[in-house]
Amino acid sequence: MPELAEVETIVGDLRKVLTGQALRGFSTELASAIWPNLRAFSKIKGKAVKEVKRRGKFLIFFLEQDSVVAIHLRMSGRLFLRKISDDKVPFERHCFIFSDTSLRFSDQRKFGRIWFSDLRNYEKVSGIAKLGIEPLQPDFTCERFIGMVNDRNTTIKKLLLDQTVISGIGNIYADESCFFAGIRPDRAVKNISKKDLKKIHEGIGMVLKKAINNRGTSMADFLDPFGYKGHNQRSLNVYGREGLPCRNCGEILKKIRHAGRGTVYCGRCQS
DNA sequence: ACTAACCTGTAA
DNA sequence: TTACAGGTTAGT
Numbered sequence: 001m002p003e004l005a006e007v008e009t010i011v012g013d014l015r016k017v018l019t020g021q022a023l024r025g026f027s028t029e030l031a032s033a034i035w036p037n038l039r040a041f042s043k044i045k046g047k048a049v050k051e052v053k054r055r056g057k058f059l060i061f062f063l064e065q066d067s068v069v070a071i072h073l074r075m076s077g078r079l080f081l082r083k084i085s086d087d088k089v090p091f092e093r094h095c096f097i098f099s100d101t102s103l104r105f106s107d108q109r110k111f112g113r114i115w116f117s118d119l120r121n122y123e124k125v126s127g128i129a130k131l132g133i134e135p136l137q138p139d140f141t142c143e144r145f146i147g148m149v150n151d152r153n154t155t156i157k158k159l160l161l162d163q164t165v166i167s168g169i170g171n172i173y174a175d176e177s178c179f180f181a182g183i184r185p186d187r188a189v190k191n192i193s194k195k196d197l198k199k200i201h202e203g204i205g206m207v208l209k210k211a212i213n214n215r216g217t218s219m220a221d222f223l224d225p226f227g228y229k230g231h232n233q234r235s236l237n238v239y240g241r242e243g244l245p246c247r248n249c250g251e252i253l254k255k256i257r258h259a260g261r262g263t264v265y266c267g268r269c270q271s
Numbered sequence: 272a273c274t275a276a277c278c279t280g281t282a283a
Numbered sequence: 284t285t286a287c288a289g290g291t292t293a294g295t
Contacts (some may be wrong), residue, residue, distance in 0.1 A: 001289040057290080074290050076279080091279090109278045111290065127291090163291080170289055219289070220281090239289090260273075262287075 001221045002073045004135070004168030005211030005232065007054050010079055013225045014059070014103070015052040017081055021098045022048040023063070030093040033107070035115045035125060043067065044096075044116065056131045056167030060122070068122040069096075070115040071105070077112030080104045081225045103225075131167040135204050140166070145201040149189045156192060156200065157185035158259045169204065171261050172217055172239045177203040179238045184270045186258045210235055238264040 002010070026041040028034055034041065047063040054060070059079075061069040073079070080089050084102045094105040094114060105112065115126040123129040133140050133148075148165055159165060160174040169177070178185045180203030183196055192200075216222050216230030219240055223229060233240070237247050242255035242264045251268040 003289065006289080072290085074277095075288070076290095107278095108280070109288090109290095111277065113291095161290095172289060217289080221289070261289095 001075055001077065002216070003057060003170035003173055004054075005173070005208055005214075006216035006222050006230065007057050007059060007073070007168070008212050009216040009224055009230060011052055011054040011059055014079065014081070017101065017225070018049045018052060018061075018098065018103070020048060021101075022046060023096060023098060025097040026095065027097070028094040030107075030110060033093060033110060033113055035113065035117075041116050044069065054168075055128050055134070056163055057170070058126065058128055058131075060128070062119075066119040068115075068117055068119060070117070070122055070126040070128060072113050072126070073107070074109070074111035074113070076107055076109040076221060078106040078221070078223055079225050080106060080223075080227060130164050132163060132165040133167065135166050135168060136208055140201075142198050142201045146194055146197050149192070149197055152189055154189055155186050155259070156183055156189050157261075157263060159189055160200075160204070161259060161261070166204075168208075171263075172219075172236070173204070173207050173211065175239045175264055176207045176237060179203075179265060179270060180207060182270050184265055185263050186256070187271075238266065240264070 023044045026044055031038050047067055049061055051062040059071040082102055082104055089104045089106045091106045091108040092104050093107045096103040117125050157174050160169045175185055177200055181199035211232040214230055214232035217232040218229035219233055238253055241253050244253055246253055246266040246269055249268045251266055253264050254267050255262060255264050
C-alpha cells in the first residue's frame with residue numbers, strides 16, 4: 001500500500017507525537033514478522049524515541065543508546081496511534097507501548113516487517129543498505145538521473161520501481177510520473193531522449209511533492225496514524241482511472257500488465 | 272527476466 | 284472461481 005508519500009505522511013505525524021517518548025514494551029501476535037526475535041525486542045523497554053525518519057518506504061525510529069527500529073509496511077501495513085486502553089484495531093499484529101499512547105501495527109496481509117537492531121547494523125539487516133537515491137533529496141539531479149538510465153536494458157517503469165536505483169517510488173507514482181512526461185511506462189529507457197528523461201525527472205518531483213502535500217493517496221486502504229484518509233487520489237491522472245477519459249485529451253485510458261503490475265496510461269498523450 | 276510465493280479480502 | 288490489490292524476494 002504505502003509508497004514514499006504515504007510513508008512520509010505517517011513519519012511526519014509520528015514524529016510529532018512520539019519524539020521524546022519512552023517505550024515501555026512491545027507485544028506481537030505475528031512473531032514471524034519481526035527480526036531477529038521477540039526476546040530481542042524486550043530491550044526496547046525504557047528507551048526513548050530520539051528521531052523518526054523515512055528512507056525509501058521504510059520508517060526508522062532512532063532510539064536512545066544507539067538502538068533502531070525499522071518498519072516496512074509492504075502492501076497492507078498501517079500504523080495507528082491509540083490509547084493503551086483502546087480496543088485492538090482491525091488486523092492488529094504488533095503493538096509498541098509508550099506511557100499513555102500505543103502504536104498499533106495493523107496488517108491484513110501479514111507482509112509487513114519490523115527490525116530491531118543497533119546503529120551499526122540496522123541498514124544491513126533490514127535491507128535499507130541496498131536502497132538507491134532519495135528522489136526528493138537535492139542530490140537527485142537531472143544529470144544523475146540520466147546517468148542512472150545510461151546503458152540499462154530495461155523499461156522506464158521497471159527502472160522507477162527498482163528500489164536499488166531510486167527508493168520510494170511504487171506503482172502509483174511510477175505511472176503518474178510517466179503520464180506527466182508523456183512517456184509510456186513500458187518504453188525501453190535506451191529509446192528515451194534526454195529531453196524526455198528530463199521531463200520524467202521533473203515529473204517524479206512534481207508527483208511526489210503534490211502527493212505529500214495531499215497527505216498521500218487513499219484508494220482503498222491508506223489511513224494516517226489518526227485514521228484519516230489522504231486526498232491525493234483526487235489528483236491522480238492515470239492510476240486507478242482505466243476506462244475513464246484522459247484528463248488531458250479525453251482518450252479512454254488503457255490498462256496493461258507490465259513489470260508484473262497493473263499499469264495505466266493514455267495511448268494518445270503517452271508514447 | 273519472468274513467475275510464484277508470501278497472505279487476506281474483494282470484485283468481476 | 285478466478286483475478287487482482289499500493290511490495291519485495293526467492294526461486295526457475
